[in-house]
Amino acid sequence: MNAATPDGAATVTDLSRLSLNTATTKALTLAEAVDVAAEAGLGAVGLWRDRVAEAGLENAATIVADAGLRVSSLCRGGFLTAADESGQSEALGDNRVAIVEAATLGTSELVMVVGGLPAATTPGGPALPDGDKDIVAARTRVANRIAELAPFAAEHGVRLVLEPLHPIFAADRAVLSTLGQCLDLAAEFPPEQVGVVVDTYHVWWDPTLREQIARAGREGRIASYQVCDWILPLAADPLLSRGFMGDGYIDFPTITRWVHEAGYAGDVEVEIFNQEIWDAPGAETVATMAERYSRLVQPYL
C-alpha cells in the first residue's frame, strides 16, 4: 500500500499488522469501516459492540471474514464495580453476552474497561455527595467479578483483557490505572484467560512502563497493543482528547521498541476518540493513520 506522507512523497509500507478500531471512524457503519480498512491494506479491525449490534452479530462476523480481515479485539466488556447485588448480576449478564459475541466474531480478546467508583453516576459528571468513594473496595469487587467470568470466557476461547485507563478516568471509568496493577490482578489466572492491553494513551506516563511491559511479555499476557497520542489542550470532554500518533507528547518509537522486545507479535490497533477526526472522511483518517504508523510505529515493531 502506498501511504502518502504529508509532503506528497510515497513509501511502501507493510500494514499487515495495523488494525482500525471502529471507534476511530465513528461515523462509519461496520461494513464501511471494514471497507476502508481493507482497501487501505490493513490486516485487521477492532470492533466496538455498538457497531456489531447495528450490523447484527452473525452478519458482522461474515462481513469481516469476507473482507479477509482479522478481528483484533472486541471492545468492550467491564463495568464491574457495582456494590449492590442487582448491579453485579446485571454486569455479569452483560459480560457473558460480550464473551459470546467475541467468540462468534472470531476474536479471542475481549477488552475490559472495569468501571469507576459507585459515587459516579455519570461518566465525566460530579460525584454523589455521600456516594461510595472506597476505591480499594471497588478494586476488590473487580477482581471478584473477573474470577466469576474467567471460567465462562475460557469455555468460549475468549480472554478477558484488562485495560489500565489513564488516572484521569479513575473516578468514573476504571479503577485499574496501571499495567502493573492489572498484571497483579491477572496473576491469579492462566494467561490465556486474563490478559492486558498496552494502550499508549493510558500508560505512556508510567515510570515503571518499561519493566511492566517486559513483565507482561514474560507472563504471556499482552493481548493487544493500541496506539494514539496524548494531545493538549485537553478537549472539553477529556474522553475525546486523543490524537494521531505524532500530534502529541508520546514517544512511540521507544514504547513500540519495548513492546517488541517483550515479544509481542500481534496486531497494532489505532483507537482514537476525537470529534475532529470523526468529522473527517473515513478513508482520509485511515490514510493518516497508516502514514503515522509507517513512520512512528512499524519501524520499531
Add this chain to the structure above:
Amino acid sequence: MNAATPDGAATVTDLSRLSLNTATTKALTLAEAVDVAAEAGLGAVGLWRDRVAEAGLENAATIVADAGLRVSSLCRGGFLTAADESGQSEALGDNRVAIVEAATLGTSELVMVVGGLPAATTPGGPALPDGDKDIVAARTRVANRIAELAPFAAEHGVRLVLEPLHPIFAADRAVLSTLGQCLDLAAEFPPEQVGVVVDTYHVWWDPTLREQIARAGREGRIASYQVCDWILPLAADPLLSRGFMGDGYIDFPTITRWVHEAGYAGDVEVEIFNQEIWDAPGAETVATMAERYSRLVQPYL
C-alpha cells in the same frame, strides 16, 4: 474556633494543624491571606513565591511571624527538565533563589514541581511537532539537577520536596507522577535534604498509595500533606479543576489514616486552584475549608 457546618450547627475543632495555601485565596495579598488564616484559628500558611515577591521577602516573613503562624511550605521550585545548558543554568539559579527565600521565610520545605517534556512550550498547550518527547531522559535530568541543588539547600536548612503530579500533567508540568517514583529518586539523598509531598489531588488514584505513604513515613520523607478534591467535570483549564474536600471523588478519611499511620505530625495544607473559589470572599473560603477539614480530615489525623 467554631466551624459552622452547612446546617448551621457549630462544632469546636482543633485547627492548629490546618494551613491555608495562598493559592487557595488567590485574590488576596499575602497580608490579607495571613489575616483570614489567623482569624479563623489556623496554625500555618503555605506561601507561593508570587505573593511573597509582592510583599517583599523580609516583610513577608515579618507578617507571618507577627500573626503567630508557621510557614508550612514555600511553593515552588522546580522546572528542571531543560535539555540545553542555558535552560539548565537558569533553572539552577532560580531554584537557588527559592531556597534562600524558603530559609528567610522560616520554612524548611520547598515544594518542587519538576517540569514537563521539552516538547511542551506552554503548559497546557500543544507539543512541538518535532520536540523532545523522551520522558526517560527528562527524568534523569531532574535527578541530576536535584543532586546539584541538594547541597546548597542543605546549607540553608531547606529540604527539596518532590511533588508527584497527577499523570494528567506529565507532559507539560511534571515528569514525576507517583510517590514511589519520587521516593526512588529521593533515596540517593538524606531525608533532611530531599522529601516528598502527599497531595491527595495528585495521588489518590495510585494503586500502591498505601504502601508508598507507609514507605515515605518509614524513610522520614513526608514533608507535607496537602488536601483538595478531584472534581468532575474537569474545568476547561484542568489545572483549575480542584475542589473542597468532600465535593469530589477522594476518600479523605482513608488516605488521612494512612498518612497518620505513617507517623506524619505536621501541617495539613489546603491548596485549591478553582476560579469559583477564587471569586469568593477569602473568609468564606477559609470557613468552608475549616468545616470540611474538621469533618473529613482532622478526625483521622
